[in-house]
Amino acid sequence: MDFEKYLRIDKLPHIWCPGCGHGTILNSFIRAFAESGLDQDKTVVISGIGCSGRATGYLNFDTLHTTHGRAIAFAAGVKMANPGLNVVVMTGDGDGSAIGGNHLIHAARRNIDLTVILFNNQIYGMTGGQFSPMTPTGDQATTAPYGNIDQNFDLAKLVEGAGGGFIARGATHDPRQLKKIYLAALKHKGFSFVESFSQCPVSYGRQNKAGDAVEMLKKQQEDTVSFKKWQELSFEEKQGKYPLGILKEVENPESEYTESYQKIIKKLKKEEAF
Amino acid sequence: MKTKIFKPKKSAVLTQGNQAVVEGALAAGVEFFAGYPITPASEIAEGFARELPQIGGKFLQMEDEIAGMAAVIGASLAGKKAITATSGPGFALKQENLGFATMIEVPVVVVNVQRVGPSTGLPTAPSQGDVMQTRWGRNGDQEIIALAPSSVAESYELTIKAVNLSEKFRQPVVLLLDEVIGHLREKIHLKSKEEIEIYNRKKPESNQNSDQFLPYQLTDDLIPPMADYGSGFKYHTSGLFHDQSGFPDGKKETAKFMQDRLHNKLHNNLDQIIFYEKNIRSDDNAAVLSYGSAARAAISTVNTARKDNLKAGWFKLQTIWPFAEEAVAELAAQVDTIIVPELNQGQLIREVKKAAAGRAKVIGINSYAGDLIRPEEIRALLEEVL
Numbered sequence: 001m002d003f004e005k006y007l008r009i010d011k012l013p014h015i016w017c018p019g020c021g022h023g024t025i026l027n028s029f030i031r032a033f034a035e036s037g038l039d040q041d042k043t044v045v046i047s048g049i050g051c052s053g054r055a056t057g058y059l060n061f062d063t064l065h066t067t068h069g070r071a072i073a074f075a076a077g078v079k080m081a082n083p084g085l086n087v088v089v090m091t092g093d094g095d096g097s098a099i100g101g102n103h104l105i106h107a108a109r110r111n112i113d114l115t116v117i118l119f120n121n122q123i124y125g126m127t128g129g130q131f132s133p134m135t136p137t138g139d140q141a142t143t144a145p146y147g148n149i150d151q152n153f154d155l156a157k158l159v160e161g162a163g164g165g166f167i168a169r170g171a172t173h174d175p176r177q178l179k180k181i182y183l184a185a186l187k188h189k190g191f192s193f194v195e196s197f198s199q200c201p202v203s204y205g206r207q208n209k210a211g212d213a214v215e216m217l218k219k220q221q222e223d224t225v226s227f228k229k230w231q232e233l234s235f236e237e238k239q240g241k242y243p244l245g246i247l248k249e250v251e252n253p254e255s256e257y258t259e260s261y262q263k264i265i266k267k268l269k270k271e272e273a274f
Numbered sequence: 275m276k277t278k279i280f281k282p283k284k285s286a287v288l289t290q291g292n293q294a295v296v297e298g299a300l301a302a303g304v305e306f307f308a309g310y311p312i313t314p315a316s317e318i319a320e321g322f323a324r325e326l327p328q329i330g331g332k333f334l335q336m337e338d339e340i341a342g343m344a345a346v347i348g349a350s351l352a353g354k355k356a357i358t359a360t361s362g363p364g365f366a367l368k369q370e371n372l373g374f375a376t377m378i379e380v381p382v383v384v385v386n387v388q389r390v391g392p393s394t395g396l397p398t399a400p401s402q403g404d405v406m407q408t409r410w411g412r413n414g415d416q417e418i419i420a421l422a423p424s425s426v427a428e429s430y431e432l433t434i435k436a437v438n439l440s441e442k443f444r445q446p447v448v449l450l451l452d453e454v455i456g457h458l459r460e461k462i463h464l465k466s467k468e469e470i471e472i473y474n475r476k477k478p479e480s481n482q483n484s485d486q487f488l489p490y491q492l493t494d495d496l497i498p499p500m501a502d503y504g505s506g507f508k509y510h511t512s513g514l515f516h517d518q519s520g521f522p523d524g525k526k527e528t529a530k531f532m533q534d535r536l537h538n539k540l541h542n543n544l545d546q547i548i549f550y551e552k553n554i555r556s557d558d559n560a561a562v563l564s565y566g567s568a569a570r571a572a573i574s575t576v577n578t579a580r581k582d583n584l585k586a587g588w589f590k591l592q593t594i595w596p597f598a599e600e601a602v603a604e605l606a607a608q609v610d611t612i613i614v615p616e617l618n619q620g621q622l623i624r625e626v627k628k629a630a631a632g633r634a635k636v637i638g639i640n641s642y643a644g645d646l647i648r649p650e651e652i653r654a655l656l657e658e659v660l
Contacts, residue, residue, distance in 0.1 A: 008510075011521060041506045046348075057510055057521060062503045064351065065512035065522075066344065067374050073341035077348025077356070078503060080332050081306050085352065085504045106337035264327045272328070 006030045006040070008060050015054055019205075019213030021172035021198030022119055026055055028175045029088075029117065032182035043086040046075045048100060050126045051200075052092035052119035069100030072107045075114050083113070083258035086186070093120040093134035097155055101133075104155075104193075108164035111190045112257035117182065118155065118193070121200035129203035140207040156247055159193045166192035167248040171224055172199060173217040177244065184246060189253040197224070197242070285464050291429040291455040292359075294462055295385055296321030298433025299357050301470055304383075305331035306356040308345035310338055310364060313397040314453040315387035318359035339367035343384070347371060350380045351511070353502030355437055359385035362404050363394065366411065372446055373412035374513045376536065379490070379498065381440035381475055383433070385449045387456040388617075390644050399644030400453035402566055402617040408448050409595050415533065417540045419547055420448040420595040424569040426460035432592060438473040439547060443539060444497050450594060452617060454567040454646060475500050484508060489520040496539035540596060548598045552605070554587035560611040560659050563602070563626060565591040568615045568647050575652040586656050597625045606630035611659040615639040615647045635659070 007030065016022050033043070040061060047056040049068035056063035066074045071089045079087045096104055096118045107114055123141065124130040131141035131148045134155070139148045156167050166188040170178035178196060185192040199205070199216035210216050223241060225233070230243035253259065289297070295318050299307075307322035319335065326333045332349070336342040339360055346356035360368060365386045375382055388404045390396035408420045421436050423429040433449060440447040478487055478499045489509040491498045498518075501507040514522035515529045540547060553576070554561055564572035569590045576588040589605055589612075591598060602625075606612060612634050614623040623638045630636050639655060641647045 041508065042504045044352075044503050057512070060508055062351075062508055063510045064348075065510070065514070067370055067513060070340060070344045070371065073336065073344035074348040076334065076336070076341070077306070077308055077345030077350075078352045079348075080308075080334050080345070081349035081352035081354045081356070082502075082504060102337050103341055106341075261327070261332060265330055268328050269330075 001031060001034065003030060006033060006060050008058055011058050014058055016051060017202040019199065019201040020051070021121065021200070021213070022051060022055065024172040024175050025117065025119055025178065025196050025198060026058065028178035029182050031179045032186060035183055036186045038086050038186060042084060043088065044078055045088045045090060046071045046078070047090040048092070048095035050092040050095045050124065051121070052090055052095060055090045069095050069098070070103065071095070072100060072103035072114065072116060076107060076112055079112055079114060080258055080261070083262070087114050088186070089114055089116045091116065091118050093118065093122060094124045094132040097133045104159065105162045108159045108162035108191050108193065110257040111163065111165055111252065111255050113190055114192070115185045115188070116191075116193045118195050119198050120155070120195055121198040121204060123200050123204035125200050125203040129207055142207070155195050156193070160248060164193050164248070165190040165250045165252055166246070168193070168246045169195045169197070169242060169244050171197035171220050171244055173221045174244070181246060184249070188249065189251065190256045285466070286461060287464060288459055288461050289426060290317065290457055290459045291423065291426045291451055292317035292387065292457065293321050294426045294429040295359070295433045295449065295451070296325060297464055298430040299383070299437060300325060300329070301465060302355065302434040302437035303472055303474070304355045304357050304437055305329070306346065306349040306354040307332075307358065308334040308336050308349065308356070309342040309358045309360065310336055312339070312361045312364045314389055314456050315359045315361045315385065317456070318385055318387070339364040340371060343368040343371035346382045347375050347380050350382050351503050355381070355441065357383040357385065357437070359387065361387050361389050361397070362391045362401070362407070365404060365407060369411040373414065373416060375446040376412070376416050376418070377513050378511045379444035379500070380446070381444055382446050383436045383440055383449060384446060385451065388450060388452040390642065396644045398453060400567055400617055400646065401642065401644070402450075402452055402568065402621070403642065404450065405594060405618065405621040408450060417537055418448060418595050419443070419445060419540065419593070420450055421549070421592055422450040422566040422594050423455055423592070424566050424590060425455070426458055427462040428592070429455060430462050430464070434470060435549070438471070441475045442473045442497070442546075443543070444475065444500055445540065450566065452567050477501060478507065480505070488518040490516060490518045492518055492535070496535050496542065544596060547593060547596060548601070549592040550590060550598050550601060551592065552587070552589040554589065554605065554608060555585070557585055558587040559585045559609055560613065560656055561587045561589050561605055561609045562613045562615065562652060562656070563589040563591070563605070564615050565594055565622065566617070568617055571647050571649045571652060572615055575649040575656070578649070579653060579656055584656055584660050586660065594622065597629070599625070599629045602626055602629035603631065603633070606634035609634055611635045611637065613637050613639060613652060613655055613659070615652055617647065618642050
């Protein structure tokens with residue numbers, strides 16, 4: 001595996017804390033990209049603000065580190081302006097589900113051909129451990145010193161409700177599966193979304209006495225189950241568990257947004273010729 | 275890409291300011307619009323929605339104002355000339371990403387068809403209330419270029435200039451219309467391709483070694499060449515302070531150096547950025563200095579006053595930011611009084627006073643509740659001071 005081709009080696013070591021899962025996500029993405037056959041020179045990776053936002057700095061592509069929450073909106077502009085580019089978004093749970101939640105909904109609704117990888121470590125890590133919309137109810141956060149009373153929610157279901165064609169969830173305890181999912185997401189024509197569970201032993205783990213990275217990964221494994229097995233579980237058994245794998249994959253290239261727009265351009269050209 | 279317009283257009287057309295912006299942008303080579311509906315700017319989005327696909331360009335109605343600003347920056351990075359349009363409340367929402375565009379040096383044009391604020395205010399009434407929002411609406415010190423047309427023809431001309439300036443200086447440019455200019459209908463002459471000077475952004479040589487490419491290279495003109503996404507350079511861009519390689523660099527020297535370069539790339543070239551028109555005779559004792567729709571009343575008042583032998587002249591700013599400090603200082607040395615009519619409580623007059631530095635008396639006439647300034651008001655003040 002030629003990591004040097006896809007990483008900016010001179011920018012390493014990365015800034016992520018010891019035990020952070022984000023490096024595992026980056027590793028899995030690089031492996032998937034290498035296998036995808038996509039042109040590195042024709043691929044743009046766009047991120048927002050937060051720990052996940054720093055991923056683009058280490059990746060050897062055209063990379064854009066944007067403002068907080070807006071990566072998907074920038075990506076829509078890039079893709080629409082040049083549909084020949086592969087456009088990948090790397091965002092976090094705060095970046096992608098709180099401040100940038102609206103852009104996620106509408107990119108999924110438009111079925112624009114973007115691959116969105118959401119690093120979900122259930123906390124605002126960069127700013128020091130405030131609760132995010134993904135922090136479980138009852139957990140500790142620096143802005144929830146008496147326990148989090150917010151309800152966390154299922155992002156995959158949100159994206160499904162918005163019409164997303166490819167929806168998947170992976171986790172850092174299983175990097176092989178993460179790679180497989182990213183590969184399928186990169187190949188999917190249309191909007192694809194991969195929620196990627198990641199561990200944050202420092203900003204989340206310490207406050208919640210969750211132990212070190214290994215303990216957090218074990219817990220992550222306990223809390224997740226393959227999508228196939230999950231479907232066989234009873235309602236009670238499903239509580240507190242998250243299915244992993246490709247949760248939905250509907251090929252509908254006809255409705256892809258840039259293609260639909262291209263059809264209008266072609267139609268107008270014909271009328272002009274006539 | 276073809277730049278031919280779908281239907282052959284007559285050179286003389288009766289049209290409104292908002293549509294003239296669309297025509298000007300297309301003439302300047304704009305191929306991308308993203309935005310969000312808002313009164314009194316929506317005709318601009320509607321015009322681009324109609325025109326852009328006819329020339330193979332792209333129109334994108336986004337989920338909010340912020341996304342519209344983000345998408346045009348993305349499109350510009352992908353190599354297209356891009357524009358968005360809004361009004362005051364939407365402009366407020368676009369500010370963060372406008373600052374990002376300034377920081378990462380991406381050419382884009384933002385049209386703000388001003389309405390009366392604050393807040394939702396008077397959506398269908400004219401205002402010049404966003405002059406200072408344009409200058410200082412973002413965090414940190416930063417320059418901005420802002421042009422303000424006072425007619426439909428000028429809306430067309432200054433849109434072309436706005437696109438050219440953004441491309442030339444890798445700098446976002448704001449075009450400040452107001453509701454009256456946006457909806458006013460006048461006859462204008464659309465220019466042929468040959469009549470328009472177009473400036474395209476400087477790009478790196480295609481045979482340049484991509485490993486040695488510096489996206490924020492220090493060049494003599496302080497404007498780094500800009501590579502399109504997908505052209506093989508694989509470069510990084512960030513809103514953090516960055517060195518020539520584009521990568522974050524938290525050193526204080528870098529932060530200072532970058533801010534100075536961003537300032538100087540414009541201030542070394544003010545003669546290419548600052549446009550104004552004036553008619554001041556050597557024996558004029560008073561001048562009416564204005565911009566945008568207020569300039570219409572100002573100029574017509576001066577013209578009639580002169581017939582009655584009043585010694586008055588006019589000065590019309592087309593570029594608001596950077597402010598024409600030198601020219602206004604010169605004006606202040608020439609006349610005793612400068613009258614500044616504005617559709618706000620007195621925003622640009624602060625700059626006029628600063629430039630005049632006591633050499634001339636500076637008096638404002640202000641209308642900020644949706645009414646235009648009437649020629650009689652300016653005439654009365656002229657008579658009082660002369």
